[in-house]
Amino acid sequence: MPKSEQSQQVEVTLRRLISGSIGSKPEDIIPDLPLLEVGVDSFELMKLLVEIENIFGITMSEEDLMDSWMDSLQDIIGRVEKLLA
Numbered sequence: 016m017p018k019s020e021q022s023q024q025v026e027v028t029l030r031r032l033i034s035g036s037i038g039s040k041p042e043d044i045i046p047d048l049p050l051l052e053v054g055v056d057s058f059e060l061m062k063l064l065v066e067i068e069n070i071f072g073i074t075m076s077e078e079d080l081m082d083s084w085m086d087s088l089q090d091i092i093g094r095v096e097k098l099l100a
Contacts, residue, residue, distance in 0.1 A: 025095050028070060029088060032063055046089040053088075067091070073098040 030041035037054040044053060050060060064080060067073070079094055086094070 021099065022092070022096060025071070025092050025099070026088075029067070029091055029095070032066055032070075033088060036063055044088050046092075047087045049085050049087050050091075051085060067095060071095055071099060 027041070030044050033044055033050065033053065033055065034041040036059045039054075055063065061080075064075060068075060073095065075094070075098070
């Protein structure tokens with residue numbers, strides 16, 4: 016099943032944000048690798064989550080924020096899409 020346009024836009028935006036925070040190329044982000052293993056530290060993660068909320072106009076719950084430490088790009092895409100629905 017092809018990804019929806021919204022899903023593709025969420026992924027492109029998140030890849031750009033994550034890669035910018037760790038100094039890599041967006042296409043180098045492995046979707047199912049935890050952000051911790053990609054090189055995102057706790058400070059960068061909090062900055063990313065604030066940017067994600069601002070860009071997409073969503074509010075993540077405290078649980079979402081606490082759980083996101085071990086999330087991968089794919090996990091965060093799912094959280095954002097769920098909040099956009």
